[in-house]
Amino acid sequence: MHGSPTDGTELSRLLAASAAGDHAAFARLYDLTNARVYGLALRVLNDRSHAEEVVQESYLHFWQQAHRYDSGRGSVVNWMLTIAHRRSVDRIRSEELYRRRGSEYTSANAAVPSTPLVEVVEQHEETLTLRRCLGRLTNLQRDSIELSYFDGMTYPEVAAYTATPLPTIKSRIRDGLRSLRHCVKTEEV
Template sequence: MNQPLPFGAGGHTGPTGPAGHTGPDDLTDLTDVMHKVAGGDKEAFSTLYDALAPMVFGIVVKVVRDRSQSEEVAQEVMIDLWRQAARYRRESGTVSAWAATIAHRRAVDRVRSAQASADREQAQAARAHQTAFDQVAEQVESRLESEQVRRCLRGLTELQRQAVTLAYYGGLTYREVAEALRTPLPTIKTRMRDGLIRLRDCMGVTT
């Protein structure tokens, strides 16, 4: 069923909207309507849709927050009600309560999916950055004996040059470099990163 949701049009603002629209008292018993929907009655589904769509949207938008996504999720909920109508049982509660449960579950799923997608993108970006950094470090290290590197090292700040030299000539860890230079570890990491980037640019190293 691809009937458009009435959100933002025609005055539908929710289950307690303008006069003539569905209110909470009208949602108490839609059992007969649901049974007809289960039998494939499209008119019954239109009735169900008009009764429940504002409530469903209200539940979804409180969880999802984004109106456009909420409209999509609410549409999916109404499609679920059409497809799953035969599974409804009166003893499980009212039709509106059943619809509310489905709406909340769908909304939570959308939020979790969006968060998971954002986390994956962030992790992927972090891995890509670290990979590129490691490649530069590896190529710089492999050329440390060359005159070109020594010349490029002279172009670094004193702290950058000392940190890079201790790490790649002396084989010290970041923490050991920080202790040797009596400099905070975060500062050493930053100087090492900036130093390697300047070496890359000076040497023409590509990633």
């Protein structure tokens, strides 16, 4: 007899077997947890197709990273829900960025009134300041920021693209943005 979905021992056993490559154990783990993972993604995203995509991405992550689960840090369900929640939030951020860039593109390509020379000079100076400040960052910080902000990648996409752990990418970008902010403020003075 299999345990109930709340039976942590059963889920731990199934996850450990999945880490060893047991497809049947992973299928059973999926059957026991899918409703909760999907429910969480749907509540966060409020969109069925996005929730389904996040669930699919999450289960791929669970399969690939099952060996990294640490029972000392929480239950299997909490580990799974935390990952699914993070992926859902990342999806929201990605969608917002996509919409914002679409609006910016539309605005930028609309009929542009003539810009006074003073504004053109100020924009040029701001661009030069930003370039100088980007040049002062470490290569790793600059590359991560450029991938995220200029190429439109989400943090998990940057992590995957650079084969770097997600927490490291988040720290690099956070520290780089702090340095940029400080540099720009210093340059403005």
